[in-house]
Amino acid sequence: MAVSKIVQLPTANRARETHEPPSIAVARRHHATELVVRNVSKSFNIDRRPLPVLQDISLVAQPGQFITIVGASGCGKSTLLRLIAGLDRDFEGEILFGGRPVSGPSLDRGLVFQDHRLFPWLTIEQNIASAFSSRPIDTATKRLLVKDHIALVGLNGFEKAYPHQVSGGMAQRAAIARALVNEPDILLLDEPLGAVDALTRLYLQEELQRIWLQKGVTMIMVTHDIEEAVFLGDQVIVLQPRPGRISKVIDVGLTQPRDREDSRILKLKKEILGEFHNPAPINYSI
Amino acid sequence: MNKHKARFPHLPDLRGTVPLALIFFVWALKGHEASGPLFQDASIGAVFDTGLDLVKSGALWENYRASLLRVVLGFAIGGSIGTAIGLLLGVSFWMDRLFGPLLTALRQIPIFGLVPLLGLWFGMGESAKLALVALAAFFPMALNTYESVRNLPTAYREVAALYRFKLLYRLRFVLVPYALPGVLTGLKLALSFAWISVIGAELFLSAAPGLGNLLEAGREQFRIDMIVLGILLVGGTGWAMNAAVTALERHLLRWRPAFS
Numbered sequence: 001m002a003v004s005k006i007v008q009l010p011t012a013n014r015a016r017e018t019h020e021p022p023s024i025a026v027a028r029r030h031h032a033t034e035l036v037v038r039n040v041s042k043s044f045n046i047d048r049r050p051l052p053v054l055q056d057i058s059l060v061a062q063p064g065q066f067i068t069i070v071g072a073s074g075c076g077k078s079t080l081l082r083l084i085a086g087l088d089r090d091f092e093g094e095i096l097f098g099g100r101p102v103s104g105p106s107l108d109r110g111l112v113f114q115d116h117r118l119f120p121w122l123t124i125e126q127n128i129a130s131a132f133s134s135r136p137i138d139t140a141t142k143r144l145l146v147k148d149h150i151a152l153v154g155l156n157g158f159e160k161a162y163p164h165q166v167s168g169g170m171a172q173r174a175a176i177a178r179a180l181v182n183e184p185d186i187l188l189l190d191e192p193l194g195a196v197d198a199l200t201r202l203y204l205q206e207e208l209q210r211i212w213l214q215k216g217v218t219m220i221m222v223t224h225d226i227e228e229a230v231f232l233g234d235q236v237i238v239l240q241p242r243p244g245r246i247s248k249v250i251d252v253g254l255t256q257p258r259d260r261e262d263s264r265i266l267k268l269k270k271e272i273l274g275e276f277h278n279p280a281p282i283n284y285s286i
Numbered sequence: 287m288n289k290h291k292a293r294f295p296h297l298p299d300l301r302g303t304v305p306l307a308l309i310f311f312v313w314a315l316k317g318h319e320a321s322g323p324l325f326q327d328a329s330i331g332a333v334f335d336t337g338l339d340l341v342k343s344g345a346l347w348e349n350y351r352a353s354l355l356r357v358v359l360g361f362a363i364g365g366s367i368g369t370a371i372g373l374l375l376g377v378s379f380w381m382d383r384l385f386g387p388l389l390t391a392l393r394q395i396p397i398f399g400l401v402p403l404l405g406l407w408f409g410m411g412e413s414a415k416l417a418l419v420a421l422a423a424f425f426p427m428a429l430n431t432y433e434s435v436r437n438l439p440t441a442y443r444e445v446a447a448l449y450r451f452k453l454l455y456r457l458r459f460v461l462v463p464y465a466l467p468g469v470l471t472g473l474k475l476a477l478s479f480a481w482i483s484v485i486g487a488e489l490f491l492s493a494a495p496g497l498g499n500l501l502e503a504g505r506e507q508f509r510i511d512m513i514v515l516g517i518l519l520v521g522g523t524g525w526a527m528n529a530a531v532t533a534l535e536r537h538l539l540r541w542r543p544a545f546s
Contacts, residue, residue: 115441
């Protein structure tokens, strides 16, 4: 009975409930969830002088696609995600989601920050539940959704724990559950694994891949880890810094899940690394 | 939380009572002799007897109750107005710009320096005393609330914006819990200031039942035992109020690592 209730939700995760393979789940998602970023530029005012951080960025994320953006620190990766999330509306160019310009945050676009940003005074469970405080859903459904997503990120048994009582990796998983609990069409990840240790990182990469396959949600992940970018992305976008601009777009063209030791993965890693050793000429005039 | 707790998990930490016990020990031994170091002519027994007499005659309770009533009322008025004003100035940029400087200027004035002015406005009776206590509670409450509310990190504001928290939810689940530690510090200070100013008001303004009155009577009659009794009551009550707020803090802030 409870399960049927979930299925009736317009944004509910049908892929998991009916055990459809992810490809079908992707096709079922409404076509109007395509993200288009067109000629986006952004500058900050530092000491009353404009400092360009993003220059002429264009990209398209098809529904269900996993895009990774890789670049050194200072290339404006986080800024780009904040623009897509709608947290910053001061930019030139166009960002369209489902054909409509992005004018502010929306529950259709989830964002996971590098620091987990859970509220320390709420338990893991309450933190996840806070994400749908503004939606009119009945309590029973809310409880089920929270339970589902705690299971999805493997945090069973830690529902009542406070964020300081769990490890950094677990807190980040709770943050991912919070971002997913509204069943957004697109999930933006801002170096979500940047603050966890190397071993946890490898594990969470695979977890992230599993969640992506299970949910069929579009993901755009920003990282400075080339292997991570190639291992997870359908498409890898390489950004060069100061100002942040796209220097290369690579379609990986391998099915997921992947083997880290696959020779094609290693070759792509080398190719991207070369991109950083021989960067395009930098405009020093700014 | 500390070594003591780790070593003796079931024993209350009584280390704070050691200095107090020492003072009482010296007092019992030598403190009451004519040339003694502490309270001339007032032995522990004498103070205890005086206390008993005053309890029997009902005078102690009458005075104590009057002071307690003043601190509760004055704190309720000043504390609630202070919290409201601090919240308003903390969340509203315009209010902060308009009234912030005025608040900063007013807080520089020593509270007892206002006694003549308050006397002029409220007379020398009960309302002047309450006004003084309310003012004493107002400033620490307003300033601590203001500071804590204003410092809400952008990180939390962004999460609230991202999930489109409604105003009430934002207040209840983001702003209030974030500001609570600072507000509780303000509460501790405000209660302590209010209690001090109750005794001050009773000493400075017209005579009426109260612990200040007890102290004043002791001074007039050279009754050191009465003064010592008054001091013990004032200090003990202050300690008890502080302990109550600390217990409240422990409960409300149990999500903080230091308290769990």
